[in-house]
Amino acid sequence: MTRDELNAHRLVKEAQEANARLHSRRHFLKESAMGLGALAMGSLLGSCGHLFSSPQTKIAYDPAHPLLPKSPPLVGKARSVIYLHMAGAPSQLELFDFKPELMKMDGQDCPPSLLAGKKFAFITGVPKMLGPQANFAKYGQSGALVSDNLPHFSTMVDEVSFLKAVKTDQFNHAPAQLLVHTGSPRLGRPSMGSWVTYGLGSENQNLPGYVVLTSGGSFPDAGKSVWGSGFLPSVYQGVQCRSEGDPVLFIKDPDGMNRDLRKASIEAINKANEQQYQEYNDPEILSRIAQYEMAYRMQISAPEVMNINDEPAYIHEMYGTQPGKACFANNVLLARKLVEKGVRYVQLFDWGWDAHGDNPNNSLNIGLKNKCRTIDRPITALLLDLKQRGLLEETLVVWGGEFGRTPMMENRNGIQNPFKGRDHHTEAFTIWMAGGGIKKGFTHGETDEIGYSAVSGKVDAFDIQATILNQLGFDHEQFTYPFQGRPFRLTDVAGKVISEIVA
Amino acid sequence: MLEFFGRFHPVFVHLPIGILLLGYICILLSFAAKFTNLKPAIPIMLLLGAFSAVISCITGYLLANGGDYDGKLVSNHQWMGISVAVLSFVLWIVYQKIKSKAILGTIATVLIALVSITGHLGGSLTHGSDYLTAPLKSDSKKGGAAIPPIPNVQEAFVYQNAIQPLFQNRCYSCHGSEKQKGKLRLDQQDYILKGGKNGHTIVRGKADDSELMKRILLPLSDEDHMAPKEKPQLTANEIVLLKWWIDNGADFKKKFKDLHQPDNIKTILISLQKGESGAEQAKTSDIPAEEVSAVDNKILKKFTDAGITVFPVAQNTNYLSVNFVNAQSMGKDVLDLIKSIEKQLLWLKLENHKVNDQTLTAIKDCKNLTRLNLNNSGITDAGLASLKDLEQLQTLSLVGTKITMKGINQLKKLKKLKFLYVYQTGITKGDLAGIKKILPKVSLDTGNYKVPLVAQDTVVVKVP
16 A cells, blocks of 8 residues: 555545544434424324314225225225226227218318417428218217227217216327326326225235236337336236236246245245344335235236136137237236236236328228227127126226327328328327216217317316226325325326216 | 404303313312312402403404304303303302302302303304204214105105205205304295395396305305305205206295206206215215124134135225135135124125035025125025025126026015126026016126127228
């Protein structure tokens, strides 16, 4: 060590010692007296809290058994939720929102009144109007309008409630998807399924309470955050299962490892974790122990439940499944099986609905029509199958995208797209719900005569979340989780139950 | 300005109550030899109590002049209050002249009695005369619907059977015989038509011009919104009904059938008949009115240990939902467990292939059971006999079992049964008429739905 280095070393050491002296125990007590006093005061006042605030829903979170079923504050109509999300945003104008007036304007320049002060994801300059690219007819006793893109689903309109005037304030996929599922367009909030499993647990301790299934060849744009648990305990995040091969990777015991050995090793790991817990008291360690135990049980029950091959042929035919492939129909059948076994929340994402018209697969009269083929039969089968098993009464099914599509034809960078397509649209789109105590054969909300903006019955993502929680027995305003010093809710400071569609 | 001082009345009234009560206790204590040293403090307490009573009387008088209160109750409260003030002065004087324990004790006791009565009357003025006893009465009227069920709704009177109970439960506490906030009374026809301070409370035939409707329809955050934010709100149906009544001339004599009924009113009337005037009511109707005791946690733990999930259907009830989806065995111990929660069992899922006729014998006395799922279980017609007395049953799901019409015939008594799921059983659509005969309310689902192949199914649109 050179002299300089030695000196530098001494100086550093001296500085550290001086620093340490400043932080003696006496110093700590002196400095923190005020702070400790304030803390004590705070906890004293805290016990008076109930005098000033309305009662919050009490969720007893037991880190050792995080998924045991819990009671909702009120009797819920629905026990489970199946959320079918068409990622990319399907065009309401080609599926449910029929606008004959728009047909008359087809090919005309878009009136400036519709463009002034508005922002679009891709449209620039003056686009042309685009009439409906499908034929509509009235169906069922309710007389709901459905396009010929969904010939099977059109027979089910008397089972569902349409929300035709849904609005959002996000015109890009990822933030809009986050808003729909987490109540915030930015990352970091728990998703709806996490809230629900946090609040209700699950009725099957051998399966995850919140399962996510994706199809369409790509994840939703918002990535895995869209089923994340945010600030809720991590055990409540969605468990993504695969519909091809093993439902969960490494679910089979490796060669040479038998069940007893597996059990012994998990017990050993849990013992080590328990020691850690004694030392640090971190509840996440208990969650981890519970997760190991569940994983062990899942090894038996998951492959059985997740295996759709055991279903009879007529069920496969009904859903239009393609065994061995990762497709929407398989996921829908799986969703029914999971709900039947007591899984609380099944979230499906089907990618490929972003019909801009920039290529044939993204066009309204080619890609969209083919895409509709892949969902029409499965969603119809799902509703019928739930119904005949007595499950539709207690299962809430939600179908929708993250936003709608413009009545104008997209002109990316001012140049007309080569195929018929529409841009992202935030002002109005359609979502439907069925089962779980939702009115049958009902339509709420209306758009103007060209489907540009909502005229009556406007609802937004928060209203839909409030309604879903309401059907499960929660008051969305009372259902909170304390984080960073304040109670958080899924619906933040907004949301109103859409009582019009509640049966 | 004077009314401003009057508003301090609720603050000041607590002083004489507290001070005089303390004085009374000290007087009684000072009778004992051990506490004679309290004596010098007593006159000061009595004097302070007397003065604060006077201040309370004055502020009270100013507050009462501000109006809004029932004359008779106020006058009783006033004279009682004055007598408290006078008697406390009397006691103060007497205490210094007379040493007789009997006389002092009597006067002091009378004084405390007066203080209590005055306090109670004051409380009745602020909180309503039934405030104290309300928790003792049936709490069915709390929250929920304000309009009780009307059995034969078309023959009932609009005002008497619907509007009056609505006013009574939502408005009387501030606009009734005891208080008249804004000089408005809603408890009698003349007063309703006369209206309040701003008049036009009800404009016959024009709900939109009626102050009553305007206030009800203001946003909840508005200061003038009625009912006040912290009080129970009118439900959507109640508002529609009230508007309909005013639009039709706010008649006090007519029956429902005398007024024109648009579709939305018709549906509300049907729900009135069933006793669901609001969404809240519909929610609670899922639980039987009769309360049951909570099941011991030890028993619940036994269920959990056997892989059976059990939990109350909602936080405010002891009725249980039980799910056997993962039950490892259905032995006698499990059956005994079910029997131990007989009363509390509301929803039951026995969807498990280990379930058989033997299992069903355990639930034959679960009289409160409303939902029962036996899908894909090993039960037969013989087992259904165990269900014959479950009269509260509303949903029965028998999908994938060997049940036939013979089994269903045993369920004659289940008159409340609304849904019967018999997909993949021996029951066919042809049996529907027979089932309708014994279970008139039931909606039968034989399932077996098909999604037919249509031409479009196989069409793949290609790039032209």
